[in-house]
Amino acid sequence: xxxxxxxxxxxVLPFVFMxxxxxxxxxxxxxxxxxxxxxxxxxxxxxxxxxxxxxxxRLQKSExxxx
Numbered sequence: 001x002x003x004x005x006x007x008x009x010x011x012v013l014p015f016v017f018m019x020x021x022x023x024x025x026x027x028x029x030x031x032x033x034x035x036x037x038x039x040x041x042x043x044x045x046x047x048x049x050x051x052x053x054x055x056x057x058r059l060q061k062s063e064x065x066x067x
Contacts, residue, residue: 003059010056014049018042 025041032040 003063007056007059010052010059014045014052017048018045 021041026038028036028038030037035043
């Protein structure tokens with residue numbers, strides 16, 4: 001039951017991260033690593049989304065859902 005909750009959170013997190021937060025991060029300043037904040041946010045999303053997908057895969061594999 002707890003694994004299913006974690007899986008749902010990991011599925012919803014990328015959508016909220018990339019789409020839900022756009023009104024809050026749509027700005028130029030601060031500049032982080034030479035990128036405007038919005039571009040840095042998108043770059044960070046490209047790192048976080050595969051990590052979430054990997055953990056979803058590992059959780060499903062550990063409970064035997066994936067053969």
